[in-house]
Structure formats: C-alpha cells, structure tokens
Amino acid sequence: MEYTFLQQYWWFIVSLLGGLLVFLMFVQGANTMIFSVGRTELGRTMVVNSTGRKWEFTFTALVTFGGAFFASFPLFYSTSFGGAYWLWVLILVSFVFQAVSYEFQTRPGNILGRNTFRIFLVANGYLGPFLVGAAVASFFTGSDFIVDKGAIGDGISPVISRWGNPWHGLDALANVWNIILGLAVVFLSKILGSLYMLNNIDDGEISSRIRKGLLPLAVAFLVFFLAFLGHVLTGQGYAVASDGTVSVEPFKYWHNLVEMPAVLAIFLVGVLAVLYGIIKTIACGRYRRGIWWTGAGAVLAVLSIFLIAGYNGTAYYPSTSDLQSSLTISNSCSSFFTLKTMMYVSFIIPFVLAYIAYAWWSMDRKPVTREEMSVTEDKY
Amino acid sequence: MTEAALVDWSRAQFALTACYHWLFVPLTLGLAVIMAVMESVYVARKDEFWKRAAKFWQKIFGINFAVGIATGIILEFEFGTNWSNYSWFVGDIFGAPLAIEGILAFFMEATFVAVMFFGWDKVGRRFHLASTWLTGIGASISALWILVANGWMQHPVGMEFNPDTVRHEMVDFWAVVTNPVAVTKFFHSVLSGWMTGAVFVIGVSCWYLLRKREVRFARASIRVASIVGIVGTLAVMFTGDGSAIHVARYQPMKLAAAEGLEDGGTRAPFSIVPGLEIPGMLSILATHDIDGFVPGINDLLDGYTAPDGTAGLSAEEKKERGDIALQAFRSYRENMETDPDAAAEAKKILEENAEYFGYGYIGDRAELVPPVGMVYWPFRLMVGLGCFLLLLMVVVLWLEYRGRIEKYGWLHWTAIFSIPLVYIAGQCGWIVAEVGRQPWAIQDLLPVSAAVSSLSVGSVITTFCIFVAVFTLFLAIEIRIMLKAIRKGPMADEVQTESGN
Numbered sequence: 105m106e107y108t109f110l111q112q113y114w115w116f117i118v119s120l121l122g123g124l125l126v127f128l129m130f131v132q133g134a135n136t137m138i139f140s141v142g143r144t145e146l147g148r149t150m151v152v153n154s155t156g157r158k159w160e161f162t163f164t165a166l167v168t169f170g171g172a173f174f175a176s177f178p179l180f181y182s183t184s185f186g187g188a189y190w191l192w193v194l195i196l197v198s199f200v201f202q203a204v205s206y207e208f209q210t211r212p213g214n215i216l217g218r219n220t221f222r223i224f225l226v227a228n229g230y231l232g233p234f235l236v237g238a239a240v241a242s243f244f245t246g247s248d249f250i251v252d253k254g255a256i257g258d259g260i261s262p263v264i265s266r267w268g269n270p271w272h273g274l275d276a277l278a279n280v281w282n283i284i285l286g287l288a289v290v291f292l293s294k295i296l297g298s299l300y301m302l303n304n305i306d307d308g309e310i311s312s313r314i315r316k317g318l319l320p321l322a323v324a325f326l327v328f329f330l331a332f333l334g335h336v337l338t339g340q341g342y343a344v345a346s347d348g349t350v351s352v353e354p355f356k357y358w359h360n361l362v363e364m365p366a367v368l369a370i371f372l373v374g375v376l377a378v379l380y381g382i383i384k385t386i387a388c389g390r391y392r393r394g395i396w397w398t399g400a401g402a403v404l405a406v407l408s409i410f411l412i413a414g415y416n417g418t419a420y421y422p423s424t425s426d427l428q429s430s431l432t433i434s435n436s437c438s439s440f441f442t443l444k445t446m447m448y449v450s451f452i453i454p455f456v457l458a459y460i461a462y463a464w465w466s467m468d469r470k471p472v473t474r475e476e477m478s479v480t481e482d483k484y
Numbered sequence: 485m486t487e488a489a490l491v492d493w494s495r496a497q498f499a500l501t502a503c504y505h506w507l508f509v510p511l512t513l514g515l516a517v518i519m520a521v522m523e524s525v526y527v528a529r530k531d532e533f534w535k536r537a538a539k540f541w542q543k544i545f546g547i548n549f550a551v552g553i554a555t556g557i558i559l560e561f562e563f564g565t566n567w568s569n570y571s572w573f574v575g576d577i578f579g580a581p582l583a584i585e586g587i588l589a590f591f592m593e594a595t596f597v598a599v600m601f602f603g604w605d606k607v608g609r610r611f612h613l614a615s616t617w618l619t620g621i622g623a624s625i626s627a628l629w630i631l632v633a634n635g636w637m638q639h640p641v642g643m644e645f646n647p648d649t650v651r652h653e654m655v656d657f658w659a660v661v662t663n664p665v666a667v668t669k670f671f672h673s674v675l676s677g678w679m680t681g682a683v684f685v686i687g688v689s690c691w692y693l694l695r696k697r698e699v700r701f702a703r704a705s706i707r708v709a710s711i712v713g714i715v716g717t718l719a720v721m722f723t724g725d726g727s728a729i730h731v732a733r734y735q736p737m738k739l740a741a742a743e744g745l746e747d748g749g750t751r752a753p754f755s756i757v758p759g760l761e762i763p764g765m766l767s768i769l770a771t772h773d774i775d776g777f778v779p780g781i782n783d784l785l786d787g788y789t790a791p792d793g794t795a796g797l798s799a800e801e802k803k804e805r806g807d808i809a810l811q812a813f814r815s816y817r818e819n820m821e822t823d824p825d826a827a828a829e830a831k832k833i834l835e836e837n838a839e840y841f842g843y844g845y846i847g848d849r850a851e852l853v854p855p856v857g858m859v860y861w862p863f864r865l866m867v868g869l870g871c872f873l874l875l876l877m878v879v880v881l882w883l884e885y886r887g888r889i890e891k892y893g894w895l896h897w898t899a900i901f902s903i904p905l906v907y908i909a910g911q912c913g914w915i916v917a918e919v920g921r922q923p924w925a926i927q928d929l930l931p932v933s934a935a936v937s938s939l940s941v942g943s944v945i946t947t948f949c950i951f952v953a954v955f956t957l958f959l960a961i962e963i964r965i966m967l968k969a970i971r972k973g974p975m976a977d978e979v980q981t982e983s984g985n
Contacts, residue, residue: 168587171579442580467599
C-alpha cells in the first residue's frame with residue numbers, strides 16, 4: 105500500500121465528511137425559518153421538533169469532521185485552528201448556543217425565555233453555514249500564515265505555525281469571495297432545510313409557505329454559487345510540483361476538473377441532483393422527496409469541490425504570505441502507520457451509516473403533524 | 485519569546501472548559517446506567533411505574549446532556565485553537581483517538597439519544613430499550629477514547645520522534661490503546677460518573693422523601709442508584725489504587741507533589757493532613773511494598789539512587805540532556821540536505837536523548853515542580869469525599885432494604901448536601917491529574933510553554949471571558965430547569981410548555 109494512496113484516501117474521507125456536514129446543515133437552514141414558516145406557536149413547535157430530532161447528527165458530523173482532520177492532516181488542524189482563531193471560535197460559539205437551545209427553549213425556568221433560545225437557533229442557522237462556507241472558501245482563496253517545522257528546535261519561541269496578521273481569522277471575512285461562498289452555503293442550507301421540512305412535516309400551511317419561498321432561495325443560491333465557481337475555475341490556483349514546491353498556476357482548478365474526469369462526473373451528477381430535487385419540488389405541488397435528491401447532490405458536489413482543492417497536485421490550504429508554507433495532502437498528513445491504522449478504523453463507517461439510516465427510517469415513518477405535537481409528551 | 489501570560493491564560497481557558505465539561509459528563513455517564521436499568525425493569529415487568537421512573541431520569545439526563553455536548557466540542561477544538569504546536573507535534577498519535585471517538589461513539593450517542601427521547605411511541609419496546617443502553621454505551625466509548633488520549637499525555641507510549649517531520653509518530657497503535665494509564669483512567673473516570681449519577685439520584689430522591697412525595701419512586705430510585713453507586717465507588721477505589729502505582733512509576737513528581745513529600749525514602753509515610761501521617765503507608769500505596777522507595781520533590785530535583793540501585797537523574801542532568809537533544813535536532817535540520825554524515829551523527833545523538841527532549845525548554849528547575857498545594861489538597865478532598873460517599877450509599881441502601889429509609893430526616897438532608905460533594909470530588913480528581921502533570925503538556929516531551937499557539941494574550945483573555953460567561957449562563961439555566969423539573973416530580977403530567985414568553 106502506498107503512502108500517496110493513503111493520503112488520497114483520507115482526503116476523500118475528510119471531503120465526504122465535509123459533504124455530509126453541508127447536507128446535514130439542513131438543520132441550520134430550517135432553523136432560519138422558525139419564525140417565517142411557523143407563524144403560530146404550534147407551527148414553530150413543529151419546525152423546532154422536526155429539526156430537533158436531527159441536530160445531533162449535524163453536530164456530530166462537525167465534530168467528526170474536525171477529529172478526522174486532526175487524525176489525518178494534523179498540520180491543517182494546528183495551522184488553521186490556531187491561526188484563524190476567531191473564525192473557528194465564532195463557529196464554535198454559534199453551534200454551542202444551538203446545542204443547548206433545543207432542550208432549554210420550552211423548559212420552565214429557562215431564564216431567557218422561549219423566544220431567546222429560538223433566536224439563538226436562527227442565529228446559528230445563518231452564522232453556522234456562513235462561517236463554515238467562508239472557512240472552506242479559504243481553501244481556494246488562501247490565508248495569511250507561515251509554517252516552519254524547524255522552529256520547534258528554538259528553545260525560546262518554538263512556534264511552528266504563525267498567522268501573518270493580528271486578525272487571526274477575521275481577515276477571511278474581508279475577502280469578498282469567502283463571503284460569496286459563505287452566502288451560497290447559507291442559501292443551500294435554507295433550500296435543504298425547506299426540502300427537509302416538506303418531507304418531515306405533514307402540514308398544509310407550512311408546506312405552502314415553504315414552497316412559495318423555494319424559488320427565490322434557489323435563485324439566490326445559484327447566483328452566489330455560480331459566481332464563486334466561475335471565480336475559482338477561471339482564476340489562479342496553487343499547484344504542487346513533485347518535489348513539493350508550490351507555485352501559482354492560472355486556471356489550476358479548471359485543469360483539475362478536466363484532468364480528473366471522475367471528479368468532474370461526481371461534480372456534474374451532484375449539481376444536477378441538487379437542481380433536480382429543487383425543480384421537481386417546485387414543479388410538482390405534492391412532491392416531498394426533493395430532500396433526498398438535493399441532499400445527495402449536495403454531498404456529491406461538496407465532495408468534488410474538496411477533491412478539486414486537494415487532489416491532482418494542489419495545495420488545499422494555500423498561504424498567501426509564503427507560498428512554500430502552503431499545506432498539501434502530503435506535507436500536512438499523518439504518518440503512513442497512522443493513516444493505515446485509521447483506514448482500518450474507517451471501515452466501520454458503512455456500519456455507522458447503516459444504523460443511522462435504520463434509526464432515521466424507524467423514527468421518520470410518520471411525519472411531524474399538528475396532532476402529534478398536541479398529544480405527545482416526547483417533544484422539545 | 486512565548487509570553488508567560490499567554491501560557492497561563494491558555495491553560496486557564498482549557499482548564500475552565502475541562503472543569504465545566506466534567507460537571508456535565510459524569511452525570512451523563514451515571515444517569516445513563518440508572519435509567520437504563522429502570523427501563524430494563526419496565527420491559528421485563530411491563531409495569532408503567534418503571535417507565536415513568538425511567539422517563540423522569542431521562543428528562544433530567546436530556547437537560548444535562550446538551551450542555552455536556554456544548555462544552556465538549558469546545559474542548560476538542562481547543563487542542564487546535566490554543567495548543568497548535570501540540571497538535572502538530574503529537575497529532576499523529578493524539579488525533580487518532582479523537583477521530584475514532586467521533587466515528588465510533590458520537591454517532592452512536594447522536595443516533596440513539598434521539599430514539600430514546602422521541603421514540604417511545606415510534607419504535608418497539610425492545611428497540612427503545614436497546615437505544616437507551618446504546619446511548620450510555622456510546623457515552624462510555626466516547627470516554628474511553630478521550631481517556632486513551634489523556635492517558636497518552638500522562639504516559640506517552642507507542643511512538644518515535646521523527647526529526648524530518650518534526651513530530652512524534654505512532655508506531656504501535658495497540659500500545660497506545662492498552663496503555664495501562666489509559667485503561668486505569670478509563671475505569672476510574674467512567675465509574676466515578678456512576679458515583680456522581682448515584683449520589684445525584686439518591687439526593688433528589690431523598691428530597692422527595694423529606695417532602696413525603698413520590699415515595700415509591702424515590703425508594704425505587706434509591707435502591708437502583710445505591711447499587712450502581714456502590715459498585716462504581718468500589719471500582720473507583722480499586723482503580724485509584726492502580727492509578728497510584730502508575731503515577732509513582734511514570735510521574736513521580738506528581739506523586740511527590742500530591743503527598744507534599746519533600747524528601748522521600750523507603751517506608752515513606754502517607755500524609756493525611758499536614759502533621760498527621762501513617763508511617764510506611766505511602767510506600768505501600770505507591771509500590772505495594774512497605775519497604776518501597778518513594779522519591780520526594782528534592783530527590784527528583786537533586787537526583788537519587790534507590791536502595792535497589794535504581795538511579796534518578798537530577799533536574800540539571802535532565803535539562804542538560806534536553807539541551808543536547810534540542811541542539812542535535814537543530815544540527816540535524818541544518819545538515820539534513822547538505823551533509824548526510826553530520827545529519828546522521830546528529831540524529832544518533834538526538835535519539836539517545838529523545839526521552840529528555842522536553843527538558844530543553846525548561847528554564848529554571850523550579851518549573852519542574854507543580855504547585856504542591858493545588859495537588860495535595862484536592863487529592864485529600866477527593867479521597868475523603870469518596871470514602872464518605874461510599875459510607876453514605878451503604879447506609880442508605882441498608883436502611884432502604886430494612887424499610888426504614890423514610891424515617892431519618894438528617895440522612896435525607898445529608899444525601900441532598902452530598903450532591904455538590906460528589907461534584908467536588910470529581911473536579912478534584914481532574915485537578916490532581918492535570919495540575920500534577922505540570923509543567924508538561926506531554927510528560928517529559930513537551931512543556932505547556934512549547935505547546936501553546938501563537939496568539940495575543942488579549943485574544944485568549946477575551947475568549948476566556950466569553951467562555952466563562954457562556955458556560956456559567958448555561959450552568960445557571962440547567963440548574964434552574966432541573967430544580968423546576970424535580971419540583972414538578974416524575975408522576976406529574978409531563979406535557980409542559982412554558983407560558984408567558
């Protein structure tokens with residue numbers, strides 16, 4: 105087994121987790137609509153309980169995405185998390201407020217009141233996808249950092265990764281393209297949230313409101329997504345030579361796409377599936393399964409975008425201040441032994457996905473209804 | 485130069501997050517077992533009473549669970565945000581357990597906790613029971629992997645230093661997983677969670693007895709919780725004994741600090757409190773031999789030779805070898821591409837001194853001594869409270885079986901006031917483990933001063949203040965909601981929405 109294969113294998117797993125995370129952010133997307141879709145208390149209760157039975161998956165996907173990055177590409181973990189400090193802290197704080205809000209919102213004695221916790225859910229619904237999108241965009245737009253592994257030999261100041269400016273990650277929000285991808289992810293998560301609710305909540309009023317909002321969301325998503333995609337494919341990228349030297353290459357990501365037909369196919373299938381789910385839902389008034397098409401499409405599209413960033417001799421976390429500090433899947437990865445060991449661990453993932461699917465199916469055989477929310481005591 | 489204030493604030497932030505996290509996790513671990521046992525009884529006997537009992541504790545579990553998750557994610561990511569050097573230097577070993585924790589444990593918890601809370605009317609009885617158990621098992625598996633990671637920080641094994649990649653690399657996964665420190669730590673920590681859950685349930689149940697409410701529920705809860713708690717406490721004591729042996733062997737300075745032992749020797753005494761000692765007891769605890777040699781702080785700083793001929797290097801000698809290791813590392817890096825012979829020679833020297841690598845960052849030898857008072861007193865509190873809580877649970881169980889548990893108001897009050905005590909004991913345990921390891925992030929290999937991220941002190945102070953505010957707010961809300969839920973009681977109609985918002 106080759107070291108290179110293991111690096112690519114793990115980049116694929118991390119990319120897949122990234123795709124699953126974006127899909128699962130339907131929770132955040134739906135939460136942005138708690139007040140707009142749920143006009144009455146019962147309506148809001150239905151929205152909160154619909155996403156509330158899935159939020160742990162999104163949260164776990166985020167944690168596992170971080171953990172898998174740590175295990176397989178620890179130099180990214182140390183450089184990005186320690187460097188883009190404020191960006192990650194903001195992401196974490198937004199998700200932390202989300203984590204407690206479901207449980208606390210309707211409990212007597214919750215101090216802040218029900219609506220405050222729902223506002224936390226809305227805030228995370230926008231901030232979470234936006235900041236994650238902006239962070240991922242920096243895989244293409246670059247960040248301001250320097251890596252010097254030899255610095256550990258300095259007994260006085262042995263810092264390996266240093267951020268190049270005092271903004272520590274907030275600088276990512278000064279780049280318009282990071283903001284554009286962030287907004288694209290916000291709108292994608294709102295679309296996914298809409299389709300998920302159509303599937304998971306059986307209520308005429310809520311469904312009609314969601315369906316009305318779907319087209320504007322789809323248009324907004326496409327505008328931002330295509331703008332970012334166009335910028336990336338026509339702009340410069342960060343190529344890695346066989347000796348590890350990083351250089352700027354025009355049209356690098358376009359080259360990646362055409363030089364890797366399998367990735368191109370995944371990308372196209374993904375985008376088409378995303379669009380099919382949306383269009384069929386808009387076109388067929390009673391169609392409720394759009395989430396599966398658009399969800400699966402989102403996983404594939406995001407997967408392919410990550411693969412374009414890291415495969416085919418590309419620096420996936422480029423440094424704008426020192427090109428040779430850029431992170432590639434070979435200079436930032438774990439050792440051969442660790443990657444191999446973790447590959448065996450990863451074989452358990454299909455089993456995990458299988459029991460998730462079974463539990464999901466068991467719990468969602470009946471959609472959320474007004475009647476259930478009025479009767480059951482097992483709800484948020 | 486790495487600022488001392490940056491290291492201190494980064495440590496404070498990590499300690500804050502870890503302490504808060506450990507307020508919520510032990511209750512999760514303990515309640516998981518108690519409610520699963522109750523639900524098992526329900527499934528076996530088909531008695532609705534046990535279902536209501538299990539559901540009540542599951543409700544309490546749910547209130548607590550969310551905050552545990554919230555603090556946990558911060559803790560995981562702080563390794564990257566605040567200890568970035570650490571994350572690269574040992575990420576090859578340390579990242580693996582964290583990833584396995586996510587794949588193996590978190591998804592299990594996330595999947596089955598939703599079935600447990602919302603699946604009563606959606607899935608079959610047996611599937612629901614399995615989900616309740618799997619939620620608890622998932623939480624315990626999660627604890628296993630994070631404690632494998634923590635055990636490795638206390639006693640690093642199964643790795644080699646690679647000067648080319650500038651990090652420690654895993655060479656033996658099995659050695660990391662079966663690290664004796666990790667195994668002991670897992671049982672010690674998880675079973676202390678059983679103690680926490682048990683004391684919590686007994687305390688709440690005694691409040692009902694005091695108010696002469698929910699008597700059947702309270703007595704049933706006391707019965708289940710006492711048994712779980714006693715089993716847990718005995719196992720905690722047994723693993724605590726194993727832990728002492730490991731600390732003596734692998735972290736002698738931590739042991740010396742925990743005992744306030746300035747000068748060691750054979751037949752070392754165990755200090756109950758300053759001025760009150762049991763002769764020879766420390767030797768027995770640390771070596772299982774009354775004539776065992778236990779080095780004190782001064783022995784470890786000045787160097788020593790034990791009666792069996794085992795020698796311990798002085799702090800100066802270790803620092804010297806650490807300097808040699810760092811110098812050899814620099815030499816290797818300078819020559820690795822230009823002069824292979826010189827690089828090979830430097831690598832050889834580095835390998836000979838690699839186990840003292842971290843000492844190259846130590847300035848004054850006084851840095852090698854953890855703050856004695858912060859280790860000595862928490863250790864005594866932990867042990868003392870553990871013994872007291874065991875006694876309490878034995879008495880409570882005995883009186884319950886005799887049918888006299890309802891009669892003793894003083895016992896009910898004692899049980900109620902024991903709830904904060906079990907938390908104090910748990911916090912003390914982690915303070916001993918983590919403060920006692922100082923100045924090391926990884927024992928002997930990397931001090932905290934060389935592990936920290938390059939951030940401004942102001943940034944870390946700001947996030948520290950944010951986390952203090954957020955966690956404290958969450959804790960206050962959790963306590964208030966729990967108190968309301970407890971006051972309402974298990975047998976009341978549980979359909980409740982807050983009015984007035």
